[in-house]
Amino acid sequence: MNMEEEKRHTIVVLVDNEAGVLARVIGLFSGRGYNIDSLTVAEVDPVHKLSRINIVTTGTELVIEQIKALLSKLVPVHRVQDLTIEGPHVERELALVKVNGDRERLVQALRIADFMHARLVDSTPGSLVFEVTGSSDELDAFIALVEPVEVSRAGIVAIGRGDMILDGVSQDRE
């Protein structure tokens, strides 16, 4: 195995939803010069006040191991899961894509949206906004085809398949 080879990893982290927790996670990356390719965060368990952070990062095996160890060490972190290693999972992304132009251009965009399963969520006489979800590749392809004037992407959310369940509270060590 080549130790120098850089690989993309999708890591999910369950944290206490408290002030400063995102700053701790981001600071860990910026302070040590690690890459963040994508990062999303939202509360997923309002009862226990847990948020889930999905991070996509690139690094050598040793660097990824460091990142996971450092994340696990943060006091508000309950669980760290490396989906790239721990098993089959699904990754999805959402984008809002705005296309401007004359009627002909908009009709063209609608046709592309139709066969690529993008949803029209807003329209004005000169513009359309599409919502598209899918793998990052699918989003890239759609965006390349419609030549938008503006794009807003949510970043990657990921989840393990089947029995692989990340549940922060019951899995905490005593």
Added chain:
Amino acid sequence: MTAQQTTAQPPVDVRSMTGAQVVLRALLDQGVEVIFGYPGGAVLPLYDALFQQNTIQHVLVRHEQAAVHAAEGYARSTGKTGVVLVTSGPGATNTVTGLTDALMDSVPVVCLTGQVPTHMIGNDAFQEADTVGITRPCTKHNYLVKKAEDLARIVHEAFHVASSGRPGPVVVDLPKNILMGEAPYIEKEAGRRRSYSPRREPDPGRIEEAVRLLARAERPIFYVGGGVVNSGPLACALLTELVRATGYPITLTLMGLGAYPAADPQYLGMLGMHGTYEANMAMHGCDVMVCIGARFDDRVTGRLDGFSPGSRKIHIDIDPSSINKNVPVDIAIVGDAERSLEAMLEAWKRVAPTVDRARVAPWWAQIERWRAVDSLRFRQHGEAIKPQHAIKRLYEMTRDRDPYITTDVGQHQMWAAQHFHFEKPRRWLTSGGLGTMGYGFPAALGVQMAHPEALVINISGDASWVMNMQEMSTAMQYRLPVKIFLINNGYMGMVRQWQDFFHGSRRAESYMDSMPDFVKLAEAFGARGLRATTVAELDRVIAEMLATDGSVLADIRVEKVENVYPMIPGGAAHNEIKLSPEDDGGHEPIAEDGMVLV
């Protein structure tokens, strides 16, 4: 200011207490005896509460950085958590160097900082600083208390986080309205945090595997660091028992000195950049390395691709992020040193009940040849005092008194590490990871507070000592008889050495002109000042220093341009170690590849 309303669970303690009283009560429940601090507007309520009790002693330092170093000295020499109390804004920002030092060297410290009232946070209020923002990267964890009902839990949790797992500094930022308003008290054990539970017990399977590998080794070595000292005296005793049971050699890092008795024949001395020849050569040539509570620091490993190339490596550490960080290892064991050593010892007695001395005899023969090089040798001749000689004499004249030694940073620090020897843990306190000049004197005050009867000596440098010399006032106020042994070479010696080696002897800004008269300086503070300029005076000055009851500064004028040897230049491997040249004048040229490293 209006009192904070507490609407959550009713307080466990029905008496109504202010936030300041709650903090104080939590400190008492945590067993705190001493606080190092400096007052200011935002923490006046806490000072008021402190004033009205006499269980906890407050030590007034003269600069908040020194408060943290003093707390570090207190912590490292006792195993307890050091406590700091400072005001908001400049009080908090002045602690940053101390906190970073404690983080790098894994020292448990709880630092309470004042903050402007919650409703003023973010307004650029007077003496407001974003303390949690500033200290986030230099603490193990930090808190801003926003609600009175969280106060007691957070203070308790801060102590738990600071002292458990890999210890470190924790900041608790306390807005003034929280301190002044009513707050409920909760007991120490209530409401432990579920997300934080560092692992202490090692994996028995891995311990077994490690011991089996160790029992077959032909060229083994133990490489042990500050983590074993952190783990406690029992861990050090178990280490000694295990190392003796195996009959294998052991080397210690700068932070590990004292974890194993220096007088023991199996001890090879310190390793690393300024470590002994035998320790570094043995690290380079070993076939099995057991690293316990050390973190493969670059001052220890030298060039990574040349680091101990032929060995199988076992690494025991309480912090999973220390493992495989710089050097990939073969057997990784996450756990507390004490528990792991206990398990290893038990396994060793089972796996290797009889010691096979013949297996490692050729290895010891090789080590003895390296040892015969006598890499720490120096020649004291003539009138001028060699710095190594000064430290050697200090050691010889104090060794019966079980002294505590703190140092600053530079050449004197390395000579102290090489020529002062420690038979017990917690006697040696130095700033290793951050290398903070100005650490030693306030740290010594912290040690003396914890051990009032002990002999506490700060071995310092002429440049370093000036960085926190204001603490002489603190020493006088609390009658702390700390001895300062100043290795005065008139240079930032370590900087000068690197300039001579790597920058064509261009000594840019490393010479200190207009140095104070240290004897008069000590006297100005009300302490005693002594001076030695010749070898003949040295012993007399040491004796007089030791015979004096109060604090003494001994200005030891040493040879100005002595270099620290051995030296593994930055970017070199262990077997490329440079020894002291025979003539005392120059030094051998060293390749400039190491220049980019620090």
